[in-house]
Amino acid sequence: MTRPVLYSFRRCPYAMRARWVLLHSGLLVEWREVALRSKPAALLERSPKGTVPVLITSEGQVIDESLAVMGWALDQADPCDWRGLLLTAQERETIQALIAQNDGPFKHHLDRFKYTDRYPGAVRDVHQQEGLAILRGWSQRLDASEWLVGDRCTLADVALWPFVRQWWIADPNVVDHCSDLVPLAAWLERFLSSPDFERLMVRRDPWQQEDEPVFFPADARPVPLEAPLFHLALAADWQQALKSGSYEVSTRGLSLAQVGFIHASRAEQLAATYARFYSDVADVLQLTIDPSQIAVPLRADPVPNGETFPHLYGPLPVHAVTDVGSYPPIKT
Numbered sequence: 001m002t003r004p005v006l007y008s009f010r011r012c013p014y015a016m017r018a019r020w021v022l023l024h025s026g027l028l029v030e031w032r033e034v035a036l037r038s039k040p041a042a043l044l045e046r047s048p049k050g051t052v053p054v055l056i057t058s059e060g061q062v063i064d065e066s067l068a069v070m071g072w073a074l075d076q077a078d079p080c081d082w083r084g085l086l087l088t089a090q091e092r093e094t095i096q097a098l099i100a101q102n103d104g105p106f107k108h109h110l111d112r113f114k115y116t117d118r119y120p121g122a123v124r125d126v127h128q129q130e131g132l133a134i135l136r137g138w139s140q141r142l143d144a145s146e147w148l149v150g151d152r153c154t155l156a157d158v159a160l161w162p163f164v165r166q167w168w169i170a171d172p173n174v175v176d177h178c179s180d181l182v183p184l185a186a187w188l189e190r191f192l193s194s195p196d197f198e199r200l201m202v203r204r205d206p207w208q209q210e211d212e213p214v215f216f217p218a219d220a221r222p223v224p225l226e227a228p229l230f231h232l233a234l235a236a237d238w239q240q241a242l243k244s245g246s247y248e249v250s251t252r253g254l255s256l257a258q259v260g261f262i263h264a265s266r267a268e269q270l271a272a273t274y275a276r277f278y279s280d281v282a283d284v285l286q287l288t289i290d291p292s293q294i295a296v297p298l299r300a301d302p303v304p305n306g307e308t309f310p311h312l313y314g315p316l317p318v319h320a321v322t323d324v325g326s327y328p329p330i331k332t
């Protein structure tokens, strides 16, 4: 299989939001870091407009707008419903309106506030006030909820935070002179302090044609489709899955929608997983999964000690489970 290729620039907020979605959709792409001052010919050949991010799919399709890259990734896996398909039509409209406000007026004022010299005639204070007015509106939404739309993270949060971060970089003490931005500051901090932020912002020298391919996320690995995977399930949860046709528990007591993926183990990891999380319960089942039957993204992600575990970024269809037995296995 030809792996999708991502042309990216570490600090670009458009590339950051695209990478954030790739990270959370369980995708693994070939990562080509770009120096904006000397863009590679291979990029310009495929996308002459010369902006990043650009994603080339396995089929060779060129996607050169960040929102389209995000949509492409979420079409493959959207375990936490960031697109808001389970929200109301009005909430979905609000998501789109917030993104349009960010990409239009907010970005306009951000650029002129941050890089005033580059815009002849721009008056920094005017753009600062206009930008702050928009930020206040977003902050107000966060008075009532932790997230911009509804009560959970959506594409609005994901698409906006890298731009809000840029404002904070340009005006680090903004909260001191605008106390009404405290909720927005707390919201931004949740992204910045997440372990995923580090994975998002890994540094890499600009790509050269002769380089060996590297992945984004850099610490993730493909899951071989030849070896079975294993998941420990509570019997009641498995019974429920048999009724509905798909299993949507991430790990003990947490759903796929809460965590963003379903935990799995390789054969040699199963005993330790059982000892850590399940040894005090009866009715534990070992599900044997055929990874070649999984249509959602599968990716091996590291835990803090560096060991990687296979993760499924979507529901597990019951037909991909080839064997179900008690765990620990009953000795005969």
Ligand SMILES: N[C@@H](CCC(=O)N[C@@H](CS)C(=O)NCC(=O)O)C(=O)O
Pocket (backbone or CB within 6 Å): 009, 011, 012, 013, 014, 015, 036, 050, 051, 052, 053, 064, 065, 066, 067
């Ligand atoms: N609408 C595009 C905008 C992307 C964009 O403007 N990216 C900037 C970097 S943050 C860029 O590539 N600029 C080209 C340059 O500076 O030469 C998207 O959403 O992908």
